[in-house]
Amino acid sequence: MNCSVGIIGFGRMAQALILPLIEKGKLKPEDLFAVVGSQESVLDLHGKLPEGLRLVDSQAHNASEVWLAPLQLLAVKPQQLDMVAASSGRTSLDRLSEKPILISLLAGVRLDRLEQLFPHHLCVRAIPNTPALVGEGLTGFSWSKKVNVKQRRHVKEFFSEISELFDIPESQMDAFLALASSGPAYIALIAEALADGAVAAGLPRSLAIGIAYRTISGTTSLLREKKLHPGQLKDMVASPGGTTIAGIRKLEQAGLRSALIEAIVATAQRSSQMS
Numbered sequence: 001m002n003c004s005v006g007i008i009g010f011g012r013m014a015q016a017l018i019l020p021l022i023e024k025g026k027l028k029p030e031d032l033f034a035v036v037g038s039q040e041s042v043l044d045l046h047g048k049l050p051e052g053l054r055l056v057d058s059q060a061h062n063a064s065e066v067w068l069a070p071l072q073l074l075a076v077k078p079q080q081l082d083m084v085a086a087s088s089g090r091t092s093l094d095r096l097s098e099k100p101i102l103i104s105l106l107a108g109v110r111l112d113r114l115e116q117l118f119p120h121h122l123c124v125r126a127i128p129n130t131p132a133l134v135g136e137g138l139t140g141f142s143w144s145k146k147v148n149v150k151q152r153r154h155v156k157e158f159f160s161e162i163s164e165l166f167d168i169p170e171s172q173m174d175a176f177l178a179l180a181s182s183g184p185a186y187i188a189l190i191a192e193a194l195a196d197g198a199v200a201a202g203l204p205r206s207l208a209i210g211i212a213y214r215t216i217s218g219t220t221s222l223l224r225e226k227k228l229h230p231g232q233l234k235d236m237v238a239s240p241g242g243t244t245i246a247g248i249r250k251l252e253q254a255g256l257r258s259a260l261i262e263a264i265v266a267t268a269q270r271s272s273q274m275s
Helices: 010-022 037-046 063-067 080-088 111-117 130-134 149-160 171-182 181-199 205-225 230-237 243-256 256-274
Strands: 004-006 032-035 054-057 071-074 101-104 122-128 137-145 163-167
Touching: 004 010, 004 063, 010 032, 010 071, 010 080, 010 122, 010 130, 032 037, 032 111, 037 054, 054 205, 063 080, 063 111, 071 230, 080 111, 101 149, 101 163, 111 122, 122 149, 137 149, 137 171, 171 256, 181 205, 181 256, 205 230, 243 256
Parallel strands: 004 032, 004 071, 032 054, 071 101, 101 122, 137 163
Antiparallel strands: 122 137
């Protein structure tokens, strides 16, 4: 069985990367081979994935073929890593002309451990985020020293259609994860709270949530395209004695700014602890 991309674990993050690439025509389903942990997972994903994408459970007779793909996406749960690495070690890679590239999406698993567990692979850490589903993702990379420039370019081509790319020193990957990967959850929480406030003030729910989404997307576009510091935009909106500064005062009293800072720091610390 030949495939250009092997997928080990096919949860939400792997789907957020793979499915948009299929939709854009950058990957063909028949060139993909995915292995998941159980037959139940196969049945759960059946019908949700494009026709032609091969999906088997880890006990299938041909599951080991995933380790022969030249590009492999590792997207299992961290607690499954040792078991998965053991299964890769049982596959003979002698028939390959060069070492396959293993792209790990696992939070908190560092390159030195990946290289120890997968000595016959070239290892890369990638931290993507869920906006990749709509082509607006961010992905940070940390590279094994064994990965050459040509191989790095090949990996980046895989992600470039769906995300903006960053080379991140591994010492900064926990902070990158906290902001880029966990950040969408915090923004979603803010959007929900803004809509709840508008409902409390009298707007219908359906209108409030739509306006909250559009306000956030429009504000980020303005900040980015006009290259404004967030403080500049805040001062543009908050006129003396006006409505906005009254709301900002309440946010400061509630500690919103401090809460967001601490959320990012706590997330980064948790990622570091997982290593």
